[in-house]
Amino acid sequence: MRLNQLQQWLKTEQHDLAFIHSTENVFYLTGFYCEPHERLMGVFVFPEDAPFLVCPKMEVSHVKQSGWEAEIIGYEDHENPWDKIATAFQVRKLSEQQSLAIEKDTIPYARVEAFLQVIPKAQFVSVESILNQARLIKDEAEITILRRAATMADRGVEIGIGALQEGKTELEVIAEIEYELKKQGIRQMSFSTLVLFGEKTAQPHGIPGERRLRKGDLVLFDLGVVLDGYCSDITRTVVFNSITEKQREIYNIVLEAQQQALIQCVKDKPMSALDRTARAVIADAGYGSFFTHRLGHGLGIDVHEFPSLHEKSEGILKPGMVFTIEPGVYVPEVGGVRIEDDVFITDNGYELLTRFPKELRIV
Numbered sequence: 001m002r003l004n005q006l007q008q009w010l011k012t013e014q015h016d017l018a019f020i021h022s023t024e025n026v027f028y029l030t031g032f033y034c035e036p037h038e039r040l041m042g043v044f045v046f047p048e049d050a051p052f053l054v055c056p057k058m059e060v061s062h063v064k065q066s067g068w069e070a071e072i073i074g075y076e077d078h079e080n081p082w083d084k085i086a087t088a089f090q091v092r093k094l095s096e097q098q099s100l101a102i103e104k105d106t107i108p109y110a111r112v113e114a115f116l117q118v119i120p121k122a123q124f125v126s127v128e129s130i131l132n133q134a135r136l137i138k139d140e141a142e143i144t145i146l147r148r149a150a151t152m153a154d155r156g157v158e159i160g161i162g163a164l165q166e167g168k169t170e171l172e173v174i175a176e177i178e179y180e181l182k183k184q185g186i187r188q189m190s191f192s193t194l195v196l197f198g199e200k201t202a203q204p205h206g207i208p209g210e211r212r213l214r215k216g217d218l219v220l221f222d223l224g225v226v227l228d229g230y231c232s233d234i235t236r237t238v239v240f241n242s243i244t245e246k247q248r249e250i251y252n253i254v255l256e257a258q259q260q261a262l263i264q265c266v267k268d269k270p271m272s273a274l275d276r277t278a279r280a281v282i283a284d285a286g287y288g289s290f291f292t293h294r295l296g297h298g299l300g301i302d303v304h305e306f307p308s309l310h311e312k313s314e315g316i317l318k319p320g321m322v323f324t325i326e327p328g329v330y331v332p333e334v335g336g337v338r339i340e341d342d343v344f345i346t347d348n349g350y351e352l353l354t355r356f357p358k359e360l361r362i363v
Contacts, residue, residue: 002029002134003051009130010047016098018045018127019115022106024301025131026053032066033229034059040081040111049092054081086118097121103128132306137320142230142300143344146322149232150342150353152225156181157236157356160195160221161363164240170195170208181225190224190231190303201237201336204293204328215241218335219363224303231303233324234354235340238361247337250287250329251360254337257281257327258358261295265325265343265350271313278327279311287329290336296324299342321345322353 020026021042027033030043045051050070057074075081098119104126115122156177163176173195196206198217217240224233239247261278275295282291294310299322326340342353
């Protein structure tokens with residue numbers, strides 16, 4: 001069905017070919033997930049002709065196991081895959097001047113040059129918008145996987161909180177989280193797990209290291225897992241042993257901002273309203289300049305995918321969308337608080353996929 005949608009778009013827009021090379025979009029269209037590193041991998045889709053998939057020869061059996069039934073062009077490391085692609089184009093009678101849809105945002109320029117060697121007068125257009133729109137609305141199978149991935153993210157926070165001990169380093173806590181999740185079948189994290197202590201929590205994307213946990217520290221966990229090709233993403237902030245009034249104030253402001261943004265999570269609501277609502281809560285409390293990033297981002301095969309939720313976002317919420325809501329306040333030398341959940345828009349409102357408690361916790 002997904003390939004058919006892309007073929008129909010090619011017909012409507014009168015493009016002759018789409019080349020999809022990113023790991024995430026190849027997986028979305030074919031069910032085949034592979035990180036090819038520097039090697040060429042991609043699926044070629046035509047308005048009328050059958051598609052074909054190009055990959056390293058060592059991956060051909062994996063492609064078949066994934067359920068792909070169309071043509072597979074495998075190549076060995078000493079071969080130039082574009083020679084085989086050129087032959088496939090000749091069979092399909094592609095001319096020197098064609099309209100080619102590619103992932104302009106991510107395709108290496110060397111591959112554009114390789115295309116021009118095969119189709120010298122090719123005109124390139126972007127295929128990202130149609131793929132972003134297709135991936136925006138998740139089907140029930142995708143939601144089922146995302147629910148499970150979110151449950152494992154909840155478990156990661158639980159493990160992390162249980163690992164907190166005075167004198168432990170951030171990296172030691174991360175090691176325990178990932179070790180325990182791997183024992184439970186998680187092969188890959190959505191991104192580099194973030195655990196920050198104390199003043200480092202004021203860095204939204206700080207770098208975990210040898211900072212040791214001390215009494216009175218804020219502790220920020222930001223993590224997610226990849227499960228069956230889909231990502232989760234959660235952030236929780238706790239306080240170790242004792243709390244100051246400033247820390248309590250910041251936490252309650254961020255929690256209120258998130259709760260007010262969640263109230264806006266109903267179908268047909270403008271996306272921009274979510275960010276504006278959360279930002280207003282934080283600004284009214286006097287911390288507007290300390291909320292330094294967008295409210296959230298789409299979630300699915302990529303941990304950061306369309307849409308981007310900020311105060312100028314265009315479009316409305318639709319059932320089937322999944323995204324994060326993650327307001328934060330980051331005060332230098334004091335610390336930061338971020339609370340993040342994965343949200344699924346339904347016909348009747350929203351469902352929280354991540355469910356780890358958000359009440360202020362002193363551990």
